[in-house]
Amino acid sequence: MDIEISEVGPRDGLQSIDTIMPTADKKTWIAAQAAAGVSEIEVGSFVPAKVLPQLADTAELVEYARTLPGLTVAVLVPNLRGAQDAIRAGAHKMSIPLSISETHSLKNVKRSHEQMLEEIARIIELLKDIPVATRPKFEVGLSTAFGCTIEGPIAEAKVISIAEKVVALGVDEVGLSDTTGYGNPAQLKRLAQGIWDNCGRDKLNGVHLHNTRGQGLANALAAVDIGLTTIDSSLGGIGGCPAAPGASGNIVTEDLAFMLEAMGLKTGIDLNKLLAVREQVQRMLPNEEMYGFTSAAGLPKGFRQAG
Numbered sequence: 475m476d477i478e479i480s481e482v483g484p485r486d487g488l489q490s491i492d493t494i495m496p497t498a499d500k501k502t503w504i505a506a507q508a509a510a511g512v513s514e515i516e517v518g519s520f521v522p523a524k525v526l527p528q529l530a531d532t533a534e535l536v537e538y539a540r541t542l543p544g545l546t547v548a549v550l551v552p553n554l555r556g557a558q559d560a561i562r563a564g565a566h567k568m569s570i571p572l573s574i575s576e577t578h579s580l581k582n583v584k585r586s587h588e589q590m591l592e593e594i595a596r597i598i599e600l601l602k603d604i605p606v607a608t609r610p611k612f613e614v615g616l617s618t619a620f621g622c623t624i625e626g627p628i629a630e631a632k633v634i635s636i637a638e639k640v641v642a643l644g645v646d647e648v649g650l651s652d653t654t655g656y657g658n659p660a661q662l663k664r665l666a667q668g669i670w671d672n673c674g675r676d677k678l679n680g681v682h683l684h685n686t687r688g689q690g691l692a693n694a695l696a697a698v699d700i701g702l703t704t705i706d707s708s709l710g711g712i713g714g715c716p717a718a719p720g721a722s723g724n725i726v727t728e729d730l731a732f733m734l735e736a737m738g739l740k741t742g743i744d745l746n747k748l749l750a751v752r753e754q755v756q757r758m759l760p761n762e763e764m765y766g767f768t769s770a771a772g773l774p775k776g777f778r779q780a781g
Contacts, residue, residue: 476739478704479731480514481507485550487712488528491762497531499758501538510747514546520556536563552583557597567611574633575622598644614640615649621656634668641673648678655686659696666700680704683725690725710752710764726766735779
């Protein structure tokens, strides 16, 4: 595999829509996408059910997803309590969002930068007591790294500075997150290079991109060009950030996978099976809009995948 596509639809997608998908349907979705070759799926978030009732079944989904061969089961955690729940459930990977925009952080997780850094330090201490062989990977997602719908532009030096702080605390890695769809390819390259120069090449491998202004695939291509190896996306492009007004639309998994495979890069994903999963999920979410071009046009005549 050259590029890993991490599916975030069951978390980032479902948290942003009104429909509450039944747990059985979520399991069907996760199993079908894993069978299509998606190797990492973010199955949910350990937030209180009263905050996001759409994700109240995350623990059950983690337990189920762990039975699927070869699948990395990822979750989002907002705090120490969420990390404890994720560890108890058996997640392979957990990410915590640290918004570079402090205003967004206060709105999204009700914590300042100082409080979030303290929370991250507590989670790292918790993980030290877990044997390395069973310890989940811990990533800090640098949210609103490209801009904020509340504060506006974000200084690139601030992104790099916060990345340095969390790396110094001992996180496994950081991820660049274009929470609001502000990012452009040149900006992505500068941010990635700045983090690599100041934190180490191994501390940044992935990006979370939104397609709010149609730049999602352009940014994904820039990420691939500079050597990033993991790109988040959502089936049908569903999703956004409830705490960031106007931040809509993840990259469409089907379009991302097609672009990469057409370039000769191996994703491990069977595109025909992936398109069938999309049809399946669309039937499960009849009242929700799904996006994308590959599903509408179909695969080109004579198209062959890289793998």
